Amino acid sequence: MNPATPAPRENQGAPLERVDARLKVTGEARYAADIAVANLAYGVLVTSTVARGAVSELSLEAARATPGVLDIVSYDDVRELRKPTFGMGSYTSLGPLHERRIFHDGQIMALVVAETYQAAEEAAASVTARYAQEPASAELDSPGTEELDAAGKVAMLKKDPASGDFEQAYQAAPVRIDAEYRTPTQTHNPIELFSTTAVWSDGQLTVYEPTQSVYGFRSEIAKQLNLDLAQVRVVSPYVGGSFGSKGPLTPRTAIVALAARRLGRPVRCVVSRAQGFTTQPYRAPTRHHIRLGATRDGTISAFSHEAWELTSRLDNYAVAGTKTTTRLYGYGAVASKVRIVRADRQTPAFMRSPPELPYVFPLETALDELAYALGMDPLDLRLKNDSQREPIEGKPFSSRHLKECYEEGAAAFRWRERNPRPASMREGDWLIGFGCATAVYPTNVAAAAARVRLAADGTVRVQSASHEIGTGIRTVAGQMAAERLGVPLAAVSVEMGDTNLPPAPTSGGSNSTASVCSAVLKACDQVRARLFQAASAAKSGPLAGRDVSRMTLRDGTVLAGDGASQPLQQVLGASGAGAIEEYAEFVPSGAPVDAMQKLYRGQTTMVRSEERPAVSFAFGAEFVEVRIHARTREIRVPRLLGAFAAGRIMNTRTARSQLMGGMIFGMSSALLESTELDPRSARIVNADLQDYLVPVNADTGTVEVIMLSETDTSVNPAGVKGLGELGDVGTNAALANAVFHATGKRLRNLPIRLEDLLGGDSAA
């Protein structure tokens, strides 16, 4: 059996091959910087070597004199550009060339454009700057930072969730946990480098750039360059990984477009790996104070989650994961508070599971601590506090199969064979630890549009400006059309990643499959209706006069209720139509009436889980085995296992791959990844793929994914909850809990490194 193609359970789609598989294994899939453009000039960024201060002098003479250099865009050259607006469209309000102030390390100071990439690099390297440097605050605890309450000041949090009298309940609790946790700065580092290619033709601008939001980019580009939306086209057919980094626009794009306009020549700027760390957003470091109170039987009676997140001096940004953690279990009283800490850094933004990955870590680690304090199995503690209602407003969950996830996952992992005593399991020189934690991700859904054409030859074309970032969205959107129109997937072509297509939401928040498939479903149903009408309205033929409400479409054939049938090619032929084409707009219930108009203007309006009458989340139970060498403290992860319930699974192949990759991403967030800053300068010191650690193949053991059958049509017409950001949530806590089980050492700060395990514990 091939583990990549799990047999579908009920309400799960077939593990069909990706529609773009051949393109991807032959090198024919075109990513933004692959697209051939005639007469290209090459741009290279010049970035600051201080994190805070003023640029008193920027010396460009040597750069201008470099053979092959065509132009340099710097201060004084951007009067035609409007500054970015902080929000969903742009991650920052910083216009780096609008003023000579430096707000963060590696801030853009110039763009050098030359005939060749080599000349541009040489020239950029010759630029020197003098600064009036100021002391910079790098981290949450650095002197000089400024702390604010987040609620009401950040888009993600209107009010801190709370319920009941936490202090009283906590003081009354016989068993209490009170601890602090930290997660580090992390940088997305998709393997595809960030890039912009700007091409002008008769006042029209085409931008080729990897993005999770072609419409969002178009809108923000038009705004910054003072253009009409119709003058800008954004094209991004395949994206080489995003993880949030390509969601909002960065200031580079308008600068490259401006250079191309000045030069009268297309310009391509591929950003270096190091500059990707400073000219793009990142995951902010967080600090958490968790307090849990419980009765001796393991019933949680009080939960408080206070958090601090770092942001820039310019923009109030926070992911505010308390919205999820305060609803995760049936706690008694709940208190929460999120604060933002303004430092001399660029503005952070979404990174895979933005709120949940850093916020579920402290909760799920604290639960493990509570379980040990109670002498209870950590799994049983979670089941004990499982609830079908969330505690903040008492709303029901639309569906919640966390218990089933734990049961099936624990059986497959052989969890119950674990000796609960810390540092009790060993094989040779290797200490063995098992840990578990809950995975959770809210079900987001947004307005989306799609156009579907059924041609007389039985081929189908699906168009929607979503983004193939590796999720398999082209495949599942095609699969939805194939299923509804009764044709094989091979007969379906899917076009995405272009503002010339009907708009789709930002590919973020794991909303795409739900939103886009719902739009495709609606368009397909309109096509079916027209096809059935044509069959019924025919003067003669096997379906003439039949009841359209009882018709179905299967294997290229229209079937009537009485079993009469006619191939769809004949139906279309008889009607005289060359094709049936339908455009559909899907607007989820609870969305504002202007959600679709906003979408055309580049704004995605998510209907969020907690805003619905029944809150909805996808759930999972994750299990991790670690092996820690008794002498060297080397940490290995031979086994990851996750059992998930995420509504309808469109394709078990692509879903498994996402969940598997997610768990490895989660493992990495716990063991490897940390963007390190020098506290004296607030500069990043590991801005490359050698020193910013990401997992390699040899870091990865076996990863088992179990997808439970779950049906929940209340979430959206497609019944999809979204799972791209589910697998990586909780893995970090499960891993830290496994490290505790292996060694008896409780580690509350990520990442966990072997030096954290040297000395001072009971396990050697």
Next chain:
Amino acid sequence: MTHSVAGAGMSRRTFICAAAASTTALPLPAGARAAAARQTAGSSPHGAGLRSVDLRINHQDYALSLDPRTTLLDAIRDHAGLTGTKKGCGHGQCGACTVHVDGQRILACMTFALMNHGREVTTIEGLSEPGGALHPMQQAFIDHDAFQCGYCTPGQIMSAVACVREGHAHSAAQIREYMSGNLCRCAAYPNIVAAVQQAAAPEA
């Protein structure tokens, strides 16, 4: 939008002309005058400082005129127009640019194009005929869903083919070790191991 360029004996200049001819020709804009004015003797990209480099890629000859600092990776992508090979770091840290030179896997970003003068370079495009049967490793990657975004995939496949050829695919552990120079941020690693095992297995 994309062009299969790369005829035998095509220089970069003729490549650019061919590409220009086959897309909408761009008008010579007013803004170009500033650039032209700034160009002094010797700064022409087609003038001093360029070297002729003969590369043989996928059994085709390319006569390129390159800045001697051009890496093999940039020559393959920007001058030969073969964009299947990817740039992920430019520092030999990610493996996305893996190609074969004289049958050995190398990182194309870590070697200058002119150091490969006259050698046989194989890229992902040379592994199978366009539209034809796939190389067994390519098919194995499809069968095991050994990619998500697909960006690192050409490098993974070129490494995987070499890994088998080198005799380093005898066990899952060995494959993991010898495939660890190729980063996959989507983390398709277990599927990559399964794909390499399938392709390495003797025909049933």
